[in-house]
Amino acid sequence: MAREQVLVIDEKKDAVQLITESVLRPHGYSYIVANNGEDGFRLALEKEPDLIITDLRTPRMSGLEILEALQAERRDIPVILMALHGSEEMAIQAFRLGAKDYIIKPFKVRAMLEAIDRALAEERLMSKGMGDVDQQLERRVKEMNILYGVGKSVTSLLDLEKVLNRIVEAAVFVTGAEEGSLLLVDKHTGELYLRAARNLGEKFARGFRLKVEHSIAGKVVKTGKPILQSTQDEETLKVKTGYLVKSLVNVPLKAKNEVIGVLTVNNKISSNPFTDNDVHLLSALADYATIAIVNAQLYEETKHWSEELERKVEERTQELRAAQEQLLQSEKLASIGQLAAGVAHEINNPMGVILGFAQGILKTLPDDDPLKKPLTTMEKESLRCKRIVQNLLDFARHSEPTPHLTNINELIDASCDLIEHQTSLQNVKLVKNYDPALPPIMADPNQLQQVFINIMLNAYQAMPDGGTLYITTKTVGSELQVTFADTGKGIPPENVQNIFDPFFTTKEVGEGTGLGLSVSYGIIKAHSGDIEVESQVGKGTTFVIKLPLDKSEGDESQD
Numbered sequence: 001m002a003r004e005q006v007l008v009i010d011e012k013k014d015a016v017q018l019i020t021e022s023v024l025r026p027h028g029y030s031y032i033v034a035n036n037g038e039d040g041f042r043l044a045l046e047k048e049p050d051l052i053i054t055d056l057r058t059p060r061m062s063g064l065e066i067l068e069a070l071q072a073e074r075r076d077i078p079v080i081l082m083a084l085h086g087s088e089e090m091a092i093q094a095f096r097l098g099a100k101d102y103i104i105k106p107f108k109v110r111a112m113l114e115a116i117d118r119a120l121a122e123e124r125l126m127s128k129g130m131g132d133v134d135q136q137l138e139r140r141v142k143e144m145n146i147l148y149g150v151g152k153s154v155t156s157l158l159d160l161e162k163v164l165n166r167i168v169e170a171a172v173f174v175t176g177a178e179e180g181s182l183l184l185v186d187k188h189t190g191e192l193y194l195r196a197a198r199n200l201g202e203k204f205a206r207g208f209r210l211k212v213e214h215s216i217a218g219k220v221v222k223t224g225k226p227i228l229q230s231t232q233d234e235e236t237l238k239v240k241t242g243y244l245v246k247s248l249v250n251v252p253l254k255a256k257n258e259v260i261g262v263l264t265v266n267n268k269i270s271s272n273p274f275t276d277n278d279v280h281l282l283s284a285l286a287d288y289a290t291i292a293i294v295n296a297q298l299y300e301e302t303k304h305w306s307e308e309l310e311r312k313v314e315e316r317t318q319e320l321r322a323a324q325e326q327l328l329q330s331e332k333l334a335s336i337g338q339l340a341a342g343v344a345h346e347i348n349n350p351m352g353v354i355l356g357f358a359q360g361i362l363k364t365l366p367d368d369d370p371l372k373k374p375l376t377t378m379e380k381e382s383l384r385c386k387r388i389v390q391n392l393l394d395f396a397r398h399s400e401p402t403p404h405l406t407n408i409n410e411l412i413d414a415s416c417d418l419i420e421h422q423t424s425l426q427n428v429k430l431v432k433n434y435d436p437a438l439p440p441i442m443a444d445p446n447q448l449q450q451v452f453i454n455i456m457l458n459a460y461q462a463m464p465d466g467g468t469l470y471i472t473t474k475t476v477g478s479e480l481q482v483t484f485a486d487t488g489k490g491i492p493p494e495n496v497q498n499i500f501d502p503f504f505t506t507k508e509v510g511e512g513t514g515l516g517l518s519v520s521y522g523i524i525k526a527h528s529g530d531i532e533v534e535s536q537v538g539k540g541t542t543f544v545i546k547l548p549l550d551k552s553e554g555d556e557s558q559d
């Protein structure tokens, strides 16, 4: 028997060639070709092919328009639509217009052959002489086509909302029901809530909830078995209080062994009963719904994990940034240090000359000489310059610390003594809280003393109207900690990150150089330690100096 004739409509020559040369010709089909929709439709009417394969987007008349036009002409020629990936939704519409199948381009030869076989199955049965009697069969093929289309959309559409609505739509369509709905079990309350609906009254569509105990759908959830019920003309069935129908089918959505929802169709007005076949069809659709829901859950989970991952990466990035800032701080110190060392040497010599002449002249002047006062000021200010320059040089000197076994408690006491003449006039209470068992550590005592003095002077300067300075020493794990906590004016948050910068000062010109803390920072770092600061404006500031305890030294001191 000569095989069927196929009309291929596609604008693209290579697409046409693939179908005719790789699919149709080798399998004995004859074919005719059109490269636009209008010509295709005309050929369809003229030649009455057994099958039409058309692209969705054909020039002059689209695939959907061809379907519509065929319907209007009551030509029952099976049509297969070809669509590009992403036009799945349009393809679903095509099913409603009576398309037999759709194929996503690019396709495999095998897939196209199968689609052709499916599309021609009905016609072939008819021509074998069984068709005229078997309307049922024709209906089955239609149903299978719809199920097949929905199945495809379950795997190709990511939007759960759309998939579920489409499933309910298909359920209503294949069973010829008046209305349909998809209810899901709320894990927390155990109630059923409406997830998707078709033709359901507005009143029920919103906030529709069912108690599992008192409803037909609830029974399906409990038993996991479908329910098919219908009534005589005058009777009604109670879906829920106030919701009566004439006939219904409810099937469970089963994920593994758990019922996660119910797919329902009802007839409210007509008393057309549903059949076992409707139960089968709905069960297939319910399976699709389950797959779509489980897929969506998996997708959400994947999304959750990828967000978690993103968070972790962000965290690490923050840590890296902090580490880099520290690095920058040390680098800044190093470069400014070099600069300062150069300048300091240049200034120190002329300053020595000025100081020398000032002191020399002063010695020769009688006490009441009018030049005495300005020269004394010159001497004082030159000395101050030298001190600052000395500070700079200390700061710049990259000498490794010369370590001795040092008792920190004693060193702090010595530092307090050194600044006493500067601080005795201030109404500041000193509270010392030393750990008497503090082990000595290897450190450069001169340098550490410089640190303690810097920090204590800062504290006194922050408490011009009096206050308390708490000094605490203790060991914490493998560290020795010295804490200076004052009750002074505190450091505003925007300054905290700057206080260790060289030349950062909030003090009047002449009162602060802005070098104390940056020098201290350099010294503590050279001792493999750390300085931390915590401050609250109006409450006070706490500096914590952390120095590593030398384990072996600790052991030796036992001897």
Ligand SMILES: Nc1ncnc2c1ncn2[C@@H]1O[C@H](COP(=O)(O)OP(=O)(O)O)[C@@H](O)[C@H]1O
Binding pocket: 454, 458, 459, 462, 486, 488, 489, 490, 491, 499, 500, 504, 505, 506, 507, 511, 512, 513, 514, 515, 516, 517, 518, 541
């Ligand atoms: N205990 C403290 N209380 C309030 N502010 C402080 C304290 N210690 C340091 N600061 C702030 O840090 C700045 C820098 O300190 P420092 O490097 O010692 O330079 P200087 O004391 O010469 O200003 C100070 O000007 C001050 O603003």
Ligand SMILES: [Mg+2]
Binding pocket: 454, 457, 458, 512, 514, 515, 516, 517
């Ligand atoms: Mg200072």
